Amino acid sequence: MNYANFPLDKRMPLPSTDQEKGEDFIDVERLLGMAARQAKVVAVCAIIGLFLGVIYLQTTPKQYTSFAAVLIDEGLNKVVDDISAASVTMQNDAALLSQIEILNSARLASVVVDKLKLDQNQDFMNPPQSALAQGVGFLRGVFGFFRSGSDDVIPGMENVDAATRAAMIKTATHDYAVLKLQNEIQAQRNGRSYVISIAYQSTNPELATAITKAYSDAYLADQLNASFDATERAAVWLQGRLTELRESSQAASLAVEKFRAEHGLSANSEGQLLSDKQLSDLNAQLIVAQADTARASARYQQYKAIVDSGSESAFNDSAIASDQPSSSVIIALKTRYLAVTKRLQDIEANFGKDHPQAVALAKEKADVSAQIFGQLKQLTESYRNDYEVAQARETALREKIATAAGKSSIDNQSQVKLKELDQQAQALTTLYQTFLSRYEEASQQQTFPVGKVRIISDATMPLSASSPRTLRVLALSLVLGLMLGAGCGGLNEFNERFFRTGEDVRDRVGLKFLGYLPTIGGGKVKDEKPDDVPVDAKVASLSAAEKRARMRVSIDAPASMFAETLRNAKIAFDVVMEDQGSRVIGVISVLPGEGKSTVAANLAGLLAANGAKTLLIDGDLRNPGLSRSLGMETEQGLMEAVVNGQTWQSVGKVDRQTKLAIIPAVLRGQFSHTSELLGSAGMRRFIENAKETFEYIIVDLPPLGPVVDAKAFAPLVDGFVLVTEWGRTPRAMVRSMLESEPYIANKIVGAVLNKVNLKKLAKYGSLGGSEKFFDRYSTYYLEKSEQRTKQAA
Numbered sequence: 001m002n003y004a005n006f007p008l009d010k011r012m013p014l015p016s017t018d019q020e021k022g023e024d025f026i027d028v029e030r031l032l033g034m035a036a037r038q039a040k041v042v043a044v045c046a047i048i049g050l051f052l053g054v055i056y057l058q059t060t061p062k063q064y065t066s067f068a069a070v071l072i073d074e075g076l077n078k079v080v081d082d083i084s085a086a087s088v089t090m091q092n093d094a095a096l097l098s099q100i101e102i103l104n105s106a107r108l109a110s111v112v113v114d115k116l117k118l119d120q121n122q123d124f125m126n127p128p129q130s131a132l133a134q135g136v137g138f139l140r141g142v143f144g145f146f147r148s149g150s151d152d153v154i155p156g157m158e159n160v161d162a163a164t165r166a167a168m169i170k171t172a173t174h175d176y177a178v179l180k181l182q183n184e185i186q187a188q189r190n191g192r193s194y195v196i197s198i199a200y201q202s203t204n205p206e207l208a209t210a211i212t213k214a215y216s217d218a219y220l221a222d223q224l225n226a227s228f229d230a231t232e233r234a235a236v237w238l239q240g241r242l243t244e245l246r247e248s249s250q251a252a253s254l255a256v257e258k259f260r261a262e263h264g265l266s267a268n269s270e271g272q273l274l275s276d277k278q279l280s281d282l283n284a285q286l287i288v289a290q291a292d293t294a295r296a297s298a299r300y301q302q303y304k305a306i307v308d309s310g311s312e313s314a315f316n317d318s319a320i321a322s323d324q325p326s327s328s329v330i331i332a333l334k335t336r337y338l339a340v341t342k343r344l345q346d347i348e349a350n351f352g353k354d355h356p357q358a359v360a361l362a363k364e365k366a367d368v369s370a371q372i373f374g375q376l377k378q379l380t381e382s383y384r385n386d387y388e389v390a391q392a393r394e395t396a397l398r399e400k401i402a403t404a405a406g407k408s409s410i411d412n413q414s415q416v417k418l419k420e421l422d423q424q425a426q427a428l429t430t431l432y433q434t435f436l437s438r439y440e441e442a443s444q445q446q447t448f449p450v451g452k453v454r455i456i457s458d459a460t461m462p463l464s465a466s467s468p469r470t471l472r473v474l475a476l477s478l479v480l481g482l483m484l485g486a487g488c489g490g491l492n493e494f495n496e497r498f499f500r501t502g503e504d505v506r507d508r509v510g511l512k513f514l515g516y517l518p519t520i521g522g523g524k525v526k527d528e529k530p531d532d533v534p535v536d537a538k539v540a541s542l543s544a545a546e547k548r549a550r551m552r553v554s555i556d557a558p559a560s561m562f563a564e565t566l567r568n569a570k571i572a573f574d575v576v577m578e579d580q581g582s583r584v585i586g587v588i589s590v591l592p593g594e595g596k597s598t599v600a601a602n603l604a605g606l607l608a609a610n611g612a613k614t615l616l617i618d619g620d621l622r623n624p625g626l627s628r629s630l631g632m633e634t635e636q637g638l639m640e641a642v643v644n645g646q647t648w649q650s651v652g653k654v655d656r657q658t659k660l661a662i663i664p665a666v667l668r669g670q671f672s673h674t675s676e677l678l679g680s681a682g683m684r685r686f687i688e689n690a691k692e693t694f695e696y697i698i699v700d701l702p703p704l705g706p707v708v709d710a711k712a713f714a715p716l717v718d719g720f721v722l723v724t725e726w727g728r729t730p731r732a733m734v735r736s737m738l739e740s741e742p743y744i745a746n747k748i749v750g751a752v753l754n755k756v757n758l759k760k761l762a763k764y765g766s767l768g769g770s771e772k773f774f775d776r777y778s779t780y781y782l783e784k785s786e787q788r789t790k791q792a793a
Helices: 026-038 041-057 074-083 095-102 106-116 131-147 160-182 203-262 274-308 311-317 329-350 356-446 470-494 502-509 537-542 544-549 561-576 595-611 626-628 638-645 674-678 681-691 707-716 731-740 744-747 758-765 770-780 782-790
Strands: 062-074 186-189 195-202 454-457 513-518 582-590 614-618 661-663 696-700 719-725 748-756
Touching: 026 041, 026 470, 026 758, 041 131, 041 470, 062 095, 062 203, 074 454, 095 186, 095 195, 095 203, 106 160, 106 203, 106 595, 106 696, 195 203, 274 356, 329 356, 454 544, 502 513, 502 731, 502 748, 513 561, 513 758, 544 626, 561 582, 561 595, 561 719, 561 748, 582 707, 595 614, 595 626, 595 696, 595 748, 614 731, 638 661, 638 674, 638 681, 674 681, 674 707, 681 696, 707 744, 719 744, 731 744, 744 748
Parallel strands: 513 748, 582 696, 582 719, 614 661, 614 696, 719 748
Antiparallel strands: 062 195, 062 454, 186 195
């Protein structure tokens, strides 16, 4: 940067906020830097956490856990279901959860308490407790004591005699033991299987094993008892129902028979009513009669038609049935008729119709024809009689069928009611048989109770403690310690509001950073007091020789880092004030005790040692720390020279080694108008007079925070050097001062960080920052000079 083109009123603009840069990503480098800075805090908290974990392990009684496993056996369910009246199948999660609730029930816990007499077992009722649990119990007791008075009496116990009270106490103890066991037993399902694990934890391994085994046995017995009780209740209920069903079945059967007798609903061996059988037979006879009538009618009509056609055609149309007795006569007549007719035709053909034999044959033919016709008439009359007989028989059958059908209809209506009664009787009989079978099965089941569970893993004596687990407790303690350390470290980083690196100076307050001034001696000073001791007390504790040595570090150790930083400051204001002949440099700070007097004295000494004519003025008229540190005892100083109009020669002192001229300040009581003095015309004349002689005028001004003296002297200053203490000067305070005093801010050439701990500085620097490489810079800082610096400290 070209400082020649950097006017005093065009300084670097102040950042808009005092917060960190708002990156949208996690600054890993910054997090690692925080971790490195707070490593000791995290390590200490981790050690504390491990220590507390060890204490916990030493004060916590060991706990032993015994396990058992029971199986909800579907195979046993099937065996029982085949013979049981009450089938139970567990095939869903709800059924298994129900079994777990049974294991956690108070009834089962009460059985175990009574079996093992746990309410009288001190290992169960009052097990050893850890120190933490004892402390919590003590606090609860204290709070309970203050919450309810010690003289309180349990309600309802005022008028109870000793025996009743003892019984009540025993009952309460038993109930407490049941509740305690119910809360401490562990029952859970193993994965998606039908296996339920039972576990109990105690400080006594034998007690844990006994309780776990007793619990599994009690659960198995409870299942058997439940099966037996259910079967017994079913048998008793079935027995009562059987009596009712037997009586109901018998009454229904008697009602059927009584109804059948009252309505004459007799049945044959096939179960068919007699009226129905009679009607069926009549219908069959009617069908036969109808066939006979039709046949007789046809035959009668046929012969009647032959007879009605006359004797001539009777021979041709006659049909003779073979079943008639007269058939042989007609056949013989017909044969004779054919023979006569043939002879007649032969005679007529040979001799003519008039031949006597032809006449005789014709007469014989007519006579035979008359005989045939007469036989047909007799046969027709016979067939008419047969037809009439068949018709009469059919009519009689129809009348019988009508009578039988009426009676059958009445019987069928009664049959509907009879069927209803019969169905009811059959249903009751079937139900009675079913209940009788179930009752026999339930009776047999009482002598064969089978549970739905079986123990597949019996409780065994635990060989090692299940808790506390040493590795887990130590790991958890370490993690908690690390988390606590991270929290404390994060809190420390959150409370970090001070200047640590040059980037803080540039980014937070917008000033040029001139360099680091290490703590004199390169580390902790032997006579440095704790942080809670006031700065004035620290300075006052130093001897006069030590104070003067601090003011001459840049002279006694010109190759030190301290002197190198002051050279950088000299270059900075030389570049900015290149066109000015004599330069007035004000050394300021925001708070007292930041080392501005030491910086001013060493800067002036460095300039004078380099051959420049330099004047050092102690401008802190209220607290002339520079004059005291240099051991200058005089009756006249800056105030007298300005008030009396004297020149610097009348009150100045000159260092014989460096030729540095020094104007001390003499404290004059409670003089409070120092700001008017520093901004007066007399001060201006004094400075103008000094400019005629000196190239550099270094003025140690009061801090900006408590007084306004530096602001009053600002018009006479060409540039300021701001001194801030590393790790102690709040950034917000410096920023506020610069914003409220823009006139001073525009004249600040740069800022230096004083009293820097170089060993810690590297932890605050960025990965590529110069702070990480100060150990390499040591080759350019002569060791002899550093040793002289330490001796000066």
